[in-house]
Amino acid sequence: MALRMWASSTASALKISCASKAHLSPAFSLSRCFSTVLDGLKYASSHEWVKHEGAVATIGITDHAQDHLGEVVFVELPEPGGSVSKAGSFGAVESVKATSDVNSPISGEVIEVNSKLSESPGLINSSPYEEGWMIKVKPSSPSELESLMGPKEYTKFCEEEDAH
Amino acid sequence: MTIHQARIAGLPLMNLIRFKGTPIFQQLQLEERLLRTSSDNWCIINDGTNAPAIVMGMSGRFTGGGTVIVDHGTVFITFICNKDAVPDVQPYPRSIMSWSSLLYSEVFRGIDNFQLRENDYVFGNCKFGGNAQSITKKRWIHHTSFLWDYEDMNMAYLKLPEQAPEYRLARGHMEFVCRMKDYLPNFVFIENTVKAIETHFSVNPVNLESIVAPCDKEFVHSTRLLAKEELEEAYACPAKSQSHQLSS
Numbered sequence: 001m002a003l004r005m006w007a008s009s010t011a012s013a014l015k016i017s018c019a020s021k022a023h024l025s026p027a028f029s030l031s032r033c034f035s036t037v038l039d040g041l042k043y044a045s046s047h048e049w050v051k052h053e054g055a056v057a058t059i060g061i062t063d064h065a066q067d068h069l070g071e072v073v074f075v076e077l078p079e080p081g082g083s084v085s086k087a088g089s090f091g092a093v094e095s096v097k098a099t100s101d102v103n104s105p106i107s108g109e110v111i112e113v114n115s116k117l118s119e120s121p122g123l124i125n126s127s128p129y130e131e132g133w134m135i136k137v138k139p140s141s142p143s144e145l146e147s148l149m150g151p152k153e154y155t156k157f158c159e160e161e162d163a164h
Numbered sequence: 165m166t167i168h169q170a171r172i173a174g175l176p177l178m179n180l181i182r183f184k185g186t187p188i189f190q191q192l193q194l195e196e197r198l199l200r201t202s203s204d205n206w207c208i209i210n211d212g213t214n215a216p217a218i219v220m221g222m223s224g225r226f227t228g229g230g231t232v233i234v235d236h237g238t239v240f241i242t243f244i245c246n247k248d249a250v251p252d253v254q255p256y257p258r259s260i261m262s263w264s265s266l267l268y269s270e271v272f273r274g275i276d277n278f279q280l281r282e283n284d285y286v287f288g289n290c291k292f293g294g295n296a297q298s299i300t301k302k303r304w305i306h307h308t309s310f311l312w313d314y315e316d317m318n319m320a321y322l323k324l325p326e327q328a329p330e331y332r333l334a335r336g337h338m339e340f341v342c343r344m345k346d347y348l349p350n351f352v353f354i355e356n357t358v359k360a361i362e363t364h365f366s367v368n369p370v371n372l373e374s375i376v377a378p379c380d381k382e383f384v385h386s387t388r389l390l391a392k393e394e395l396e397e398a399y400a401c402p403a404k405s406q407s408h409q410l411s412s
């Protein structure tokens with residue numbers, strides 16, 4: 001808690017966003033890189049997260065990614081019924097002056113897309129792990145999840161990336 | 165630094181394509197293809213498009229950015245790089261923009277008040293260059309349209325955008341933008357740019373004809389010409405279309 005408070009106050013002083021998502025993280029959340037990383041999710045090196053619940057996997061981009069991209073003004077998503085491939089692009093996030101591909105951490109069938117993002121793309125900035133989710137997938141190869149990073153590993157990955 | 169010395173120093177290779185008067189539509193399609201299908205670094209310098217065009221950064225297009233009117237007075241410079249090509253540059257908009265502003269600081273050294281303001285290149289508080297980017301998993305593209313010169317009449321077609329940089333301060337186009345030709349000669353700008361690139365990369369000049377291959381027809385571009393019906397639909401729904409009419 002002390003670490004989170006220090007990180008939050010420092011982030012505030014530096015005018016860096018530092019969202020708290022404690023209610024989504026029953027165990028803990030790590031804020032050392034000034035971005036929130038949640039327990040219970042898996043992470044890709046391209047900064048997408050996956051929440052696997054039974055036969056459904058929910059996918060979005062991380063707090064670290066939305067912070068680096070800036071204000072999101074448009075989100076391009078696939079149609080339900082389509083397929084995604086691990087590490088393949090399934091859509092794009094457009095911020096002011098830049099469009100960035102979003103890549104799927106796993107393979108599978110798209111069963112639902114977040115329709116709220118068409119009218120409120122900023123949900124990705126304000127709520128990257130909850131209301132800003134992008135697609136729901138029926139995984140075709142659940143074992144792919146095992147190759148993704150856990151929270152600690154992803155936090156370290158972000159720190160090393162930002163240190164460059 | 166000579167190319168020979170740069171190669172010895174281990175600088176990453178940058179293929180440089182220079183042309184003049186190539187249609188902007190052709191250039192953008194080339195850039196998209198190089199971004200998606202090549203694993204090399206590329207720099208494209210197009211000194212003016214041969215036909216005036218309106219380029220709209222509509223959502224779904226492969227790069228961000230707003231709406232610009234371009235013609236023979238516009239100089240386009242684009243960098244397409246692997247994400248590890250440039251040390252300390254991460255594949256995010258601000259990092260790429262920061263790097264490009266440093267490169268262009270070398271180009272405009274000695275010219276009053278060149279700086280990057282928000283996402284624009286300015287002399288003082290007058291914009292002369294707008295930027296757009298597209299970032300994939302392993303590569304990024306940074307595209308700049310430089311206002312070497314422009315027709316006042318064409319600028320009059322542009323509406324005031326809903327979303328504008330703060331430093332614009334609600335100025336109209338004529339008060340907001342400026343012509344580069346009033347600050348330095350064209351040949352100085354181009355040659356300074358090439359020299360600046362050579363300090364960061366080992367430059368390999370490439371002819372446009374040498375990179376156009378029959379198999380390129382298989383690549384599906386997202387950059388395209390808008391149909392009349394699409395323009396009419398956008399005009400009929402101004403609230404929706406203007407949400408993407410960002411200032412460039």
